[in-house]
Amino acid sequence: MASKRARREAGIGYLLLAPSLFGILAFLIFPILVVIWLSLNSWNLLSPAKFVGLENFVRVFQDTAFLRSMTVTVLFVLLVIPLQTALGLFSATLLTRGLPGSGFFRVIYVIPWICAPLALGVVWKWIFAPTGGALNAVLGTNTSWLTDPALALPAVAAVSIWSQVGYVTLFFMAGLSAIPAQILDAARIDGSGPWQTFWLVKLPLLRPTMFFVLVTGIISSFQAFDSIYALTPNGGPQGTTDVIATRIYGEAFQSFNLGRASVMALVLFVLLVAVTLIQQLYFRKRITYDLS
Amino acid sequence: MKSFWRKGATATAALGAAVLALTATGCSPAADKGSTAGSSGPNTTVTVRLWDEQVQKAYEASFKEFEAKNPNITVKTTLEPFSTYFDKLRTDVSGGNADDIFWVSSSYFAPYADNGSLLEIGSEFDSEKSGWVPAAVDQYTRNGKLWGVPQLTDGGIAVYYNKAMLAKAGVDPSDLSWNPTDPSKDTFLKAAQKLTLDANGKTADDPSFDKDHIVQYGYNASQDLQAIYYNFIGSNGGAFQDGEKFVFASDKSAQAFQYVVDLINKYHVSPGAANTNDNGDFLRDQFIQGHVAMFQSGTYNLKNVSDGAKFDWAIAPIPAGPEGRVSVVNNIVAAANAKTTHKDATLKVLQWLGSAEGSKFIGAEGAAVPAVTAAQSSYADFWKAKGVDSSQFAKAAEGKTISAPVGSNYGAAANAWKPIFNEIFLGRTPVKEGLQKAQDAANAAMTQ
CATH class of the missing domain: 1.10.3720.10 (MetI-like)
Known part of the structure; x- marks a missing residue:
């Protein structure tokens, strides 16, 4: 009984967390991943992104x-x-x-x-x-x-x-x-x-x-x-x-x-x-x- | 630069703050703006983006008539300021947030055409095409295809002048000439000096002239590509580009730059570049407020000058250089977004904009010269009725011209030369040396 209740409470907890969790995932975590991915690509916004490995890092530090x-x-x-x-x-x-x-x-x-x-x-x-x-x-x-x-x-x-x-x-x-x-x-x-x-x-x-x-x-x-x-x-x-x-x-x-x-x-x-x-x-x- | 972090949540705060920096470079998810239905739907909204407020008003009048003829299409216009227009457009096209139709200029259209972001202006326009200014069609043809419907043709460049100031100084602006090597052939500099006054009423050619307290400037020399330095380069027989390669550090062009920079820093007939490097409208406003005698510009400022100036003014040709008067000409087109969700309606609006009927509105209120030849008389008629002789712009365009810069990576190139040009115009970097540096940087950015 107790475990069922605990699980339900946990469920409600996650439900209540969902809006901020969504915000953090969509506006913090996802952009970080995108930027990490972009840092390995050459992209000018119009043509498709091209994977260049660490070239961007080399160019930036030079x-x-x-x-x-x-x-x-x-x-x-x-x-x-x-x-x-x-x-x-x-x-x-x-x-x-x-x-x-x-x-x-x-x-x-x-x-x-x-x-x-x-x-x-x-x-x-x-x-x-x-x-x-x-x-x-x-x-x-x-x-x-x-x-x-x-x-x-x-x-x-x-x-x-x-x-x-x-x-x-x-x-x-x-x-x-x-x-x-x-x-x-x-x-x-x-x-x-x-x-x-x-x-x-x-x-x-x-x-x-x-x-x-x-x-x-x-x-x-x-x-x-x-x-x-x-x-x-x-x-x-x-x-x-x-x-x-x-x-x-x-x-x-x-x-x-x-x-x-x-x-x-x-x-x-x-x-x-x-x-x-x-x-x-x-x-x-x-x-x-x-x-x- | 604001912080909203809670006390105690330090590590999270650091992460969050850093992430904000990261998100600045991320892309926003696409949202389809302004399209309420598909191309076959009963109520399609087509959006048009442009940067000129005067033409926006003309477009709205034009689209009212279009909507009456096409009741199932609604057209909306969006205004974006020119200073950030092309930065924002690129991001919006990339993110799928761009309008169905947007203006592009000759310098910036190439990457969009090369990357398939625009619809080709093809056989659907066969009946309108013959009516377009041929120079505009040439300018926007790339790899054998046309990428926009000509909307505005800037005419050439000319000089607005304050009649009372010139009369008082005894300057006749109708045939001035400048010369970078032979001062005896230079009537323009002398005129500009006579028109520059300090607080004691001394002119700029007077030995006791006080350059720190100037109350009236003779001319608007500044880092203005279209209105100023491009024309000086052309009139000196120089070039800015050879194909897509920048060659502005070549001798003839460097001479022209030196002349313009000297007008500012050596002869003080124009305000210091600290005022103008980052503010393209400073000199127009100074002219309108009666602090500048001669203001060299294009048709794009005619309406502004006419509405703003509270004194008598007229228009003269630009000063002639060793190679005569060579003016930059430019055209603006409306291009179609390749990602539009309602191609048929979009093409229909473009056909309207490319017809004499649709583009006559552009000239009717004197906003700009339409690039549809049959509609051009509306512009001349408007200004004639106002008592303004705008023929100098047309004459400049009919004479010798130098075409506006182009390139697949023009934005990056311009970004590379701009800070160096700033220093040249401020007089802190020697012209020749700075131009070479700027040219190398621009060429590197163009081909990266």
């Missing part, structure tokens, strides 16, 4: 544009993540103090994150425009922000940070308000000043939040595409903003080398899994304070 885009991507991540995390933490600290106007700023910070990145790209393109652009008008300069090889990457990174800071802030705010008041009280009674409390009490307690923010931030920065593409199509000046995602897009949908684009996507995939595992190892080794 492709200087691809290697450059890996460097650009890493630079982009290094520009975005520290600033974005520090600014998010800073504004979260300010906003959790309950100062007047906090609610207003909370909304303002999050708005860019809600907006469509492509639309933001178009707006920023106008701000950065060399002739008639807002930034040059305000600064009284004549700078080509997006076509100068030295400025293009910092410019697109700034837009990216600007649009993500609100999101990061929200998580730090949640993390900060989850710290029990008695711990902070105890710290104060022990004579800890605000600076010490921040470094020695709050920051260690924020470790889970920090882990989450860093992991998601790094993943999304590695995949950054829309605003970069809108601001600097064709990889930017001398390829200085040609991050891996725009390179994949160009290879697939402008040059129609689906096989080589798939190889690049696989490289990104492996890289992201590796980075995330390393982060997880690092954070697991550290002490976390179970507050429950």
Whole structure:
């Protein structure tokens, strides 16, 4: 009897799982398999795919544009993540103090994150425009922000940070308000000043939040595409903003080398899994304070 | 660049995020759009994809009449912006999501024809064929077969000019000429300099001219294949392609490029390429807003200029080069999707578009010049009634011409030269050296 019931319950369980299972199979697992298959083929979207073995891998790893885009991507991540995390933490600290106007700023910070990145790209393109652009008008300069090889990457990174800071802030705010008041009280009674409390009490307690923010931030920065593409199509000046995602897009949908684009996507995939595992190892080794 | 991952689900998050990157290159399953019934069904919907909003309006008027004559066929149009048209078309044709009929340009049609993605324009069109512009038929004949029904013929290239600005500078635009080697024969550069003003009202040929505060530009030199550099190459006796092979780094062509780049970076009679490399409409808008005196372009901008410009303007021929005026000509065709599920209805719509009756609408509102010869008068009539003399475009097309680029892998080739051209026009890569690099990259991409 019991086993029959258990089986029925399991059946219902699977039934309830079916929709998400279908989603994962159709939109995650199946595309991965397709990309792995495509990476072994030469396909231009129109003619039938032709099996070429590992030729795509050889071509991609000899492709200087691809290697450059890996460097650009890493630079982009290094520009975005520290600033974005520090600014998010800073504004979260300010906003959790309950100062007047906090609610207003909370909304303002999050708005860019809600907006469509492509639309933001178009707006920023106008701000950065060399002739008639807002930034040059305000600064009284004549700078080509997006076509100068030295400025293009910092410019697109700034837009990216600007649009993500609100999101990061929200998580730090949640993390900060989850710290029990008695711990902070105890710290104060022990004579800890605000600076010490921040470094020695709050920051260690924020470790889970920090882990989450860093992991998601790094993943999304590695995949950054829309605003970069809108601001600097064709990889930017001398390829200085040609991050891996725009390179994949160009290879697939402008040059129609689906096989080589798939190889690049696989490289990104492996890289992201590796980075995330390393982060997880690092954070697991550290002490976390179970507050429950 | 957004993340929606839950706390704690790290490994899954990494996988999921990476997969999103992967799916970008995967293909979407085919969905048959717009077909409600088979070819014999009582209500067939035929869809037509194009990139020109003005012609879309003309098509809608045309299809209204078609539907009245063919009550069991409904025709719908889809507009895709030109900047992404050919990227998207390729994906849609591959995934089975393309429309029954879609526009293609001469540069991009070859791979579709070669891979069996298009229906041949065969004997069903024998009665319409004789009425089509012969150059258009030639341009879209590949391997002995015709692959599209000619719709638009761009005429040649000419120069729109701001009458008041030219009158004030004392410039007569009717017979200007440029010369890359002999400045004494160059009247065009001098005119462009006279028409370029800084904030103090000094012209570009004045030694005290302030190039950092220019308020009016003389000309629209930019990285514009059809309107600008192709014509300079032709007028200098150069070539862009020999068959499908790119030869634009050859001496005559390099001279032409150098001349155009100098107009921007040396003489400052055109805005810097930082404005124009990635924005093909920047100079048209600047002309319409009254910041550019001479705007070289084609019939495809006539309606835009006419609707937008709030000043007196007219049309002059392009400046003559050492080999005279050599203008690029281009034609656009409507091609039939080989995967259409209702071939008969699709061919019927195409026959209509290829008839004088069906394509007269294209010219009737002045949107573009129809490639059906008998319908062309509608275009000239429209502009004559508006008081615009559009004859320069026709004259340019009747004179010496250079045909638009072609190739089985044109998209990849263009993608290969574009970033290098960007640098050349910005003045950061020397012209000759950059052209050689771009030519090698383009030829490699074409034959890959």
